[in-house]
Amino acid sequence: MHKTKRTILLVDDSVPNVDVLLDLLDGLGHRVLVAENGESALQRCRLAKPDVIFMNTILPGIDGVECCRRIKAEAEFRQIPVVIMSDDSDDGELRSHCFKSGACAFITKPAIRDEVVAILNNQLELIELREQVKTSNGAEARSLEEFDLLVDFIAHDMKSPIVCITGFAEELAEQFSEVEVDAEWHEFLGYIHHSANDVDIILEALVLLKNLRTLEWREPELVKLESLFQGVLSRYEQFESYKPLEMNASCNDYSVISQPTLLEELVFILIRNFGNLIEPGETLQLNVEIESSNNGQILLRLNANTRAMTDVELSHILEPLQGKKRKRVKDVSIQMLCAQKIISYLAINAWAEHGPKDSLTVCLNLETGG
Template sequence: MATITEKSTILVVDDNITNLNILLDYLNELSYKVLIAANGEQALQQLQHIHPDVILLDVMMPGIDGFETCLRLKANKETQDIPVIFMTALTDTVDKIRGFTVGGVDYITKPFQHEEVLARLKAHLTIRKLQQELQQKNDDLEQYADILAKKNTELATKNAELDEKNVQLNALNADKDLFFSIIAHDLRNPISALRELPQIIIENLESYSQDDLRRMISMQRDAAKNLFELLENLLTWSRIQRGMIEHEPQPINLKEIVDRNIALLAANAYSKKISVKNDITFPAIIYVDYKMMDTVLRNLLSNAIKFTGEDGNIEFTAIEQDQFIQVAIRDTGMGIGENYVPKLFRIDEQYRRTGTANERGTGLGLILCKEFVERNGGRIWVESEVGKGSTFRFTSPKFSKERAML
């Protein structure tokens, strides 16, 4: 391992050539690296480029003396920590005190005593080295503290995110548990009907009239239809939750897709003598996923028919709103109580009731509507009054070339 002497650089500042030579020869023999300057100005210039481990500084020099030179060294952030040992023939206590006041750490007197010079140099070089090591340790500690603080912050952020995810997961699991309990309950009724009605018919076949049989078979048909709708919506909802339904927006003529759904459910409306009108007159082109929009319109129209009595009316309208088109499906049906409206689109608080002809709902239709409308960048809501009907409204983005390029 290299010794302090072999590693140390000493700057000697003295205008006396004899003194310089004496110190230069002596310190070179001791393997110090020695730099020299003839006056204070020259020393300050050199210190702009080099940083010795210690400075031997003569007090009495032409130009700026040793005291002024030391003051300037200590005023510079780059050189203020370099220890300065004054070299002087002065023995006056006032001069020594002045040397310590301006920042000197020690002094040696002329003529030089080699042993004294070496002892003072080694002492201050050792102190300097220890100070540098301590400073490095402090710097390392501060850097480590910064890294630790950053890691703690990142960890706290990750923990907060994890806590939030756990809360969301627990809420989702609770919703799913409730949802599946509801589904299990809803499946029981149509399955029971499909299982029990045939047995009842078989056991009472001879005693049933044609009207009785027609009624029993109609009940079977309705149970099967309700079961099919429930399973279809359940599978669709399941695919949404697993991210298996791709969102592929395209320009769609709103009037045409509404007409298609009115035709599809015309028999349901006809059986209840309900008038269904499409009053969308302007060329409303929306930019949505076709299958999703088809599901939304079919569910909303099916609900409107289900909860509207005989001779009722259902009307589709649309208006333009900036970058969106707002669609409205208004019916003259049963209406919904104000306290039940917030439950319509929630999976954890489903609102159940039978239609005007005792039709049963699946409980999933409006939830699917909300999922699909929001997936396409819109929102859905309802306005309703008991006994006067309901108006379901939702927004869909207009088609534009700029939107299609996104």
């Protein structure tokens, strides 16, 4: 249980539903406010500024999706996490509309206690993390500086051994090609090379996470998506584990408001992980779709010809941290933890969904400033 007492807003006109959640959240030690419709929810936000909102889709007057969109349209409330609740678990279009409106999670009613608690705890941990960053004292700062220095030393000093391991593995592979050896030795060399690459990726992720934590806040600026993807593709072609890539995208007329370096890093990480999820020997086929909305946002859909993803994997692909445990998705690297941190830092609403043949699609809601 979180030590800080938080304010939770429930938006639902069903008394039984409210009673269930009210008992649960009150039992967790939080202050709970209730609104019976969308207009009342907006008023409660202005008066009390809740920390988290649980909102039903069907409400008198404006529905939950529209109410969420209006809340997110106000700069003062944009950071408030909104969890949408619905009776319909099979309506993929409704789920998509909810996330487009700015919702952080989607719950099917009747709500399961463990699911509500897990989602609430994840959002409260993000809130507490932001508050800790703002209020960290000098001793904590010095400790973090020492840790950052240690990360830099480790990353620097490990590079040479990794290069030696991969270099000797490649030399042995060349020698084995000239003599007859058992197939298992080629398999062993593959494990060595793959393991060395994994260590390199972990070190790269540590450095990136350190850089994200120490990054100074910069005002967002206009980013042309065409230029952004050109930069990403140029970097990907230099990537050691590069796989042939075909991209289908039309971004010429689209720009977004963001931090260009971080947004490029996010897309680069996503493409790298798409490459890990395709069948060996296949060309990575990346499709980029863009949908405009009337609320100054666009929905960027990145889909690739990955293997079929299960529903469980989709739920964890952009949420590598669940409490103190990380839910691993096969063939997805620790870099996705960095992706989640970048998403949080940029306050982007992002989610994963099925594409053609149950392949992976990652959706990003981006501000256009329009």
